[in-house]
Amino acid sequence: MSALVLLLVVIGSWVPGFVGTAAAAVLPWCGLALALVAVLALFSARRVLLVILLPALVWALAIFPSLPGFGAAPSADAAPLTVVSQNVRAHSGGAAASAAELAGHGADVIALTELDADSLTAARDALAAEYPYSYAIGTVAVWSRSPLANAQPLTLGLDWRRALRVEVQTPAAAVAVYVMHAASVRPGHQQDRDTMLSGIADAVASDPAESIIVVGDFNAASADPALGAIRSQLDWVRPTDGTLGMTWPAALPLARIDQVFVRGLDVQSSTTQRAGNSDHLATVTSVSVRGGDSDPAP
CATH class of the missing domain: 3.60.10.10 (Endonuclease/exonuclease/phosphatase)
Known part of the structure; x- marks a missing residue:
């Protein structure tokens, strides 16, 4: 159920309007929630890892444009x-x-x-x-x-x-x-x-x-x-x-x-x-x- 909720939140970040605005604000923190679910699954039911695979993939695609980058080297001219x-x-x-x-x-x-x-x-x-x-x-x-x-x-x-x-x-x-x-x-x-x-x-x-x-x-x-x-x-x-x-x-x-x-x-x-x-x-x-x-x- 938690994986489904996270999936809905991530997908919501692509929806225009207030839903997308709210979902985009919590999107980065969904990664922490997914990581927590994965850790718990390792100690309880490893098959749950397969369940969160799709939400994790969708989250990665959604968050990718907002990830850190690298600076360019200064140009001499x-x-x-x-x-x-x-x-x-x-x-x-x-x-x-x-x-x-x-x-x-x-x-x-x-x-x-x-x-x-x-x-x-x-x-x-x-x-x-x-x-x-x-x-x-x-x-x-x-x-x-x-x-x-x-x-x-x-x-x-x-x-x-x-x-x-x-x-x-x-x-x-x-x-x-x-x-x-x-x-x-x-x-x-x-x-x-x-x-x-x-x-x-x-x-x-x-x-x-x-x-x-x-x-x-x-x-x-x-x-x-x-x-x-x-x-x-x-x-x-x-x-x-x-x-x-x-x-x-x-x-x-x-x-x-x-x-x-x-x-x-x-x-x-x-x-x-x-x-x-x-x-x-x-x-x-x-x-x-x-x-x-x-x-x-x-």
């Missing part, structure tokens, strides 16, 4: 770029601490989401000296050591602004950076999130930029079917630290809902980091920017 992103939790009073800690680790671009007016001001004050270029709209903002160009607010199909696009003018080439904070999900209320995820996929699909990185709080686990559209347009950045890159909740991360996607960039490393008192870990992604890219269109 490419410029390094480190982009960090964190949901700093509105009204937590920790935006300044998050910004300072992330800057202290040498980030070139810092993206923060779920900013209220006070936390935006605090982050600006903390980053002004080292990150002279910035752009903010709604609850999202980005700071950069390199100049920014063609900054744009994005609604992504909704009537409020929780996303942006800028072009970071690195020494090698311009990189289009998208920052988003997807709407929340709860039973019966996930259409806004799905609309935003579809909207960001449409935006990058029509973006002629050769180098793109998308970061932020997607409110969707790595295997969520709602990420299918953007996965078809960009490469999902796999954690390179040997983990699944869980980001939430920070005290005991159980799901990776803060995502990173790229196109035209070589990922050197990707990991997570605690910063401030947010309930999200930050994503830290280092890429190589190849020279000779054409400038992204506005």
Whole structure:
């Protein structure tokens, strides 16, 4: 019976809507449950191992796209770029601490989401000296050591602004950076999130930029079917630290809902980091920017 339940959960992660969203969140932990059942079977009824073989195979196929990866070796003719992103939790009073800690680790671009007016001001004050270029709209903002160009607010199909696009003018080439904070999900209320995820996929699909990185709080686990559209347009950045890159909740991360996607960039490393008192870990992604890219269109 337990094997059947696990099989249903795994298959559910391929179903669009709330079922798929919920199943994707618990999908990584189904592997632990399967391992526990297998261990118990070794000491009680080994024939049960045959029963869990199918759920284990289906789980492996479902989880494979979300498994850790390996970073590419730095290229001699490419410029390094480190982009960090964190949901700093509105009204937590920790935006300044998050910004300072992330800057202290040498980030070139810092993206923060779920900013209220006070936390935006605090982050600006903390980053002004080292990150002279910035752009903010709604609850999202980005700071950069390199100049920014063609900054744009994005609604992504909704009537409020929780996303942006800028072009970071690195020494090698311009990189289009998208920052988003997807709407929340709860039973019966996930259409806004799905609309935003579809909207960001449409935006990058029509973006002629050769180098793109998308970061932020997607409110969707790595295997969520709602990420299918953007996965078809960009490469999902796999954690390179040997983990699944869980980001939430920070005290005991159980799901990776803060995502990173790229196109035209070589990922050197990707990991997570605690910063401030947010309930999200930050994503830290280092890429190589190849020279000779054409400038992204506005």
